Amino acid sequence: MGIIVDAGERVFHLQGKDTSYCLQIVRDGYLAHLYWGRKIKTYSGSNPIRFVGRSFSPNPDPSDRTFSLDTLPQEYPAYGNTDFRAPAYQIQLENGATITDLRYQKYEIYRGKPQLSGLPATYVEDEREAETVEITLEDSLIGLRVILMYTVFEHDNVITRSVRLQNHGSQPIKILRALSASIDFRDDQFDLLTLYGAHINERNVVKRSIVPGIQGIESRRGASSHQQNPFMVLMRKNADEDHGEVYGFNLVYSGNFTAQVEVDQFHTTRALIGINPFDFSWYLEPGDFFQTPEAVLVYSHEGLGGMSRTYHRQYRTRLCRGTHRDLLRPILVNNWEATYMKFTAEKIIEIAKAGKEAGIELLVLDDGWFGKRDNDKSSLGDWEVNTHKLPRGLKDLAGRVRKLGMEFGLWFEPEMVSVDSKLYRQHPDWCLHVPDRNRSEGRNQLVLDLSRKEVCDFIIGAVTKILASAPITYVKWDMNRHMTEIGSAALPPERQRETAHRYMLGLYYVLEEITSRFPDVLFESCSGGGGRFDPGMLYYMPQVWTSDNTDAVSRLKIQYGTSIVYPAITMGAHVSAVPNHQMHRDTSFELRGHVAMSGNFGYELDLTKLTAKESVQIKEQVQLYKDIRVLVQFGDFYRLLSPFEGNLAAWMFVTEDQSEAVVFWYQVLAEPNAPLATLRLKGLNPDCGYQEIGTDKVYGGDELLYTGIAIPRVRGDFHSLLWRFKRV
Numbered sequence: 001m002g003i004i005v006d007a008g009e010r011v012f013h014l015q016g017k018d019t020s021y022c023l024q025i026v027r028d029g030y031l032a033h034l035y036w037g038r039k040i041k042t043y044s045g046s047n048p049i050r051f052v053g054r055s056f057s058p059n060p061d062p063s064d065r066t067f068s069l070d071t072l073p074q075e076y077p078a079y080g081n082t083d084f085r086a087p088a089y090q091i092q093l094e095n096g097a098t099i100t101d102l103r104y105q106k107y108e109i110y111r112g113k114p115q116l117s118g119l120p121a122t123y124v125e126d127e128r129e130a131e132t133v134e135i136t137l138e139d140s141l142i143g144l145r146v147i148l149m150y151t152v153f154e155h156d157n158v159i160t161r162s163v164r165l166q167n168h169g170s171q172p173i174k175i176l177r178a179l180s181a182s183i184d185f186r187d188d189q190f191d192l193l194t195l196y197g198a199h200i201n202e203r204n205v206v207k208r209s210i211v212p213g214i215q216g217i218e219s220r221r222g223a224s225s226h227q228q229n230p231f232m233v234l235m236r237k238n239a240d241e242d243h244g245e246v247y248g249f250n251l252v253y254s255g256n257f258t259a260q261v262e263v264d265q266f267h268t269t270r271a272l273i274g275i276n277p278f279d280f281s282w283y284l285e286p287g288d289f290f291q292t293p294e295a296v297l298v299y300s301h302e303g304l305g306g307m308s309r310t311y312h313r314q315y316r317t318r319l320c321r322g323t324h325r326d327l328l329r330p331i332l333v334n335n336w337e338a339t340y341m342k343f344t345a346e347k348i349i350e351i352a353k354a355g356k357e358a359g360i361e362l363l364v365l366d367d368g369w370f371g372k373r374d375n376d377k378s379s380l381g382d383w384e385v386n387t388h389k390l391p392r393g394l395k396d397l398a399g400r401v402r403k404l405g406m407e408f409g410l411w412f413e414p415e416m417v418s419v420d421s422k423l424y425r426q427h428p429d430w431c432l433h434v435p436d437r438n439r440s441e442g443r444n445q446l447v448l449d450l451s452r453k454e455v456c457d458f459i460i461g462a463v464t465k466i467l468a469s470a471p472i473t474y475v476k477w478d479m480n481r482h483m484t485e486i487g488s489a490a491l492p493p494e495r496q497r498e499t500a501h502r503y504m505l506g507l508y509y510v511l512e513e514i515t516s517r518f519p520d521v522l523f524e525s526c527s528g529g530g531g532r533f534d535p536g537m538l539y540y541m542p543q544v545w546t547s548d549n550t551d552a553v554s555r556l557k558i559q560y561g562t563s564i565v566y567p568a569i570t571m572g573a574h575v576s577a578v579p580n581h582q583m584h585r586d587t588s589f590e591l592r593g594h595v596a597m598s599g600n601f602g603y604e605l606d607l608t609k610l611t612a613k614e615s616v617q618i619k620e621q622v623q624l625y626k627d628i629r630v631l632v633q634f635g636d637f638y639r640l641l642s643p644f645e646g647n648l649a650a651w652m653f654v655t656e657d658q659s660e661a662v663v664f665w666y667q668v669l670a671e672p673n674a675p676l677a678t679l680r681l682k683g684l685n686p687d688c689g690y691q692e693i694g695t696d697k698v699y700g701g702d703e704l705l706y707t708g709i710a711i712p713r714v715r716g717d718f719h720s721l722l723w724r725f726k727r728v
Contacts, residue, residue: 143169179274216260222483
């Protein structure tokens, strides 16, 4: 049973595979948080909420000085009604007041999981997979009704939360803050782990102890961003990669977000995640509702690794959608670092022929194929073929590539407009802008105003026309600047602070339309690489270009950090030329290949300029990846050595039935008199034997797990090793 209700104690008990989440209606209808952690059969109140009078914690009922919202662990708290901590929501009335008082009204439990209006979210394919409870809270004075939605996936440790705010009053209200989830823990013995970075340096892992006060992360850039990912983990002090309790929070949203932790004066911890309230408001007319994005909460008592594998399974099977969700992803070659925008049709065909010879399956034509696009100064928005470069058009080029036995893919950046473009000259008001203010540019471009339906429909029409004109089976959807001067010519003054969120709703509408029209096209998200690597985009596009940085050493950290929450099948990873174009570093072909094979494998170099040795190496790499592809893309992922903690990195993939495994080990720099190293494996069956493929050696699973394998001594910088094992 997924959700148990004790009517007498007014307790809701959500049960997943190995987790319980309990909440209770206390006093006069306040919804309190009781417990989230390892699964318990029954909640009988062994550790109840205790009410103790605290100085400077006011009392809603003056006759009971032991009760205050300032000390109550709550499920969806407000500010100003005796709770001084950060609130989950805030409403402003027409008279300027911001005080609300939500009380429990009713609940409804049903099998399955509903879709969210206009927003991406996890889903079920069979209603028996999950159970949902909707708990309605109401402020009867103003007619505000808040529905808290909880879904528990019964065969995993996943609980999702979202909120719907409804105006049943007679006057408009303004939403100033509407987060998706809030949880009050009764202590503060946690470390906080987040993923920070920059363009070409995404998702670095940082962990620090939480302290009294507020700490957290956010984006104000109009995108989930390179700088911070909409994800955080609370880790118990003894937790590590394989042991201890961890609590993951991830927002299914691609825009401005906040994720924060507050430790109060009594050393309790409040965790919050949702749309960033900075520069946000929503004008809610009577009868209207506002839907928050979904927060995906994952509990693990098996450390970060257990949490990661739960997120990986959930996102791979119940967030990503469409034809390609369960299909092997193709090995591709992208022409970007080979030619940039200086190419001809014949040059692209030469690269395709070399790719076919190597066994590569897909050629992707990147930026520069449209308008008068010879550099980044013009033509975004003019989605017409550049006949100077492609005199016989896209259909001919794609057809010639297809005749070689390869698929054909194409790059777009539909959310942007160049100042030097026909589209901008025709519709200068279609970009985000504020009247009488400067329109700042990034990469010589402005952001189209996707809060406007006519702009969304233009993008849908332009992309549809191109995709219908040629045999295109892959799209790389890019977005290369963040929002400034956030305003819309189509919105009234009281709705201007809705623009950034309305943009995201417009983007999701566009993506739903286009991906539905072209279900057989494999879409890959990109935002200057990994600037929008989030669950919201994965709902529409089942893979992401992980970073514009293709340097193998940099990618060790980028891909390791990304793996904390996102599965390998979602990560685009390519071998590029050396010196690397971003880091100007020379690394071995072997290292570059082994790093890229740990995601969706491809190449980003000029295949027509390879040495004879490199041509052989590429063929060998392509064949090797084809041999292990199903394991990498659909297997369970285990982190073995962290590149954030030393000079080495290692990870491995294991099939779900534990019958096969592939192990990768990496050394960045050589060390003098380095110790003799051993690598202990994970995820294998200790009761089975495993043959090392390519040899006649057989080891017990227990031996590989507990004793480990010896790392051969290697000389020089930038080395990698790979082992494959098969159960016998």
